[in-house]
Amino acid sequence: DVKVTQSSRYLVKRTGEKVFLECVQDMDHENMFWYRQDPGLGLRLIYFSYDVKMKEKGDIPEGYSVSREKKERFSLILESASTNQTSMYLCASERSYEQYFGPGTRLTVT
Amino acid sequence: AQTVTQSQPEMSVQEAETVTLSCTYDTSESDYYLFWYKQPPSRQMILVIRQEAYKQQNATENRFSVNFQKAAKSFSLKISDSQLGDAAMYFCAYRSAWANSKLTFGKGITLSVRP
Secondary structure (H helix, E strand, C coil): CCCEEECCCEEEECCCCCEEEEEEECCCCCEEEEEEEECCCEEEEEEEEEECCEEEECCCCCCEEEEEEECCEEEEEECCCCHHHCEEEEEEEEECCEEEECCCEEEEEC | CCEEECCCCEEEEECCCCEEECCEEECCCCCEEEEEEEECCCCCCEEEEEEECCCCCCCEECCEEEEEECCCCEEEEEECCCCHHHCEEEEEEEEECCCCCCEEECCCEEEEEEC
16 A cells, blocks of 8 residues: 655644655655645645656745655755645655545644 | 636535536646545545546446546546445546646535435
């Protein structure tokens, strides 16, 4: 079974803090994705990566950056957290066009 | 750009009954994939069913089946013999067949199951 893990289920940070969200997959997948999920807006793609050190902007990259130094790990970075980044963050990896999701991190920025 | 529309935000079904969730999409591509994902309350998103656009036959997975109408760009999910565990948010999603493409999701529909 594919396993995608995220470093925290719940996270509370202060405005202006630098925040790291980690995602790890154990199936040697090439493609990995970061989404945010907000009520009424569905899932919106922030960034994705199709290889180590490769990254592509998604639909809402502003205020975020990513890092992929190893194939199994894809990190989402909020350089200076703001209250409008309070959301559920979902990571996914992909095999044969199908995406496998982690459990999500609910981030609250106060 | 591709878009996916789920026009019904909520639906309800009686346990053991059948329910159909609607989805339409817009694309100019001929080769693509369509998916239904399920997200139970406070639980992980999981894939329910997948349909390849080049296949005419509708996909089926146990109690879940789709009605794929390529010309109409419609992709509905039918859940038969609904169970309490089917209560969840369901997302329709589109993916181009091109390598390194992204998934485009609809806004989701919340399905409740009445005992």
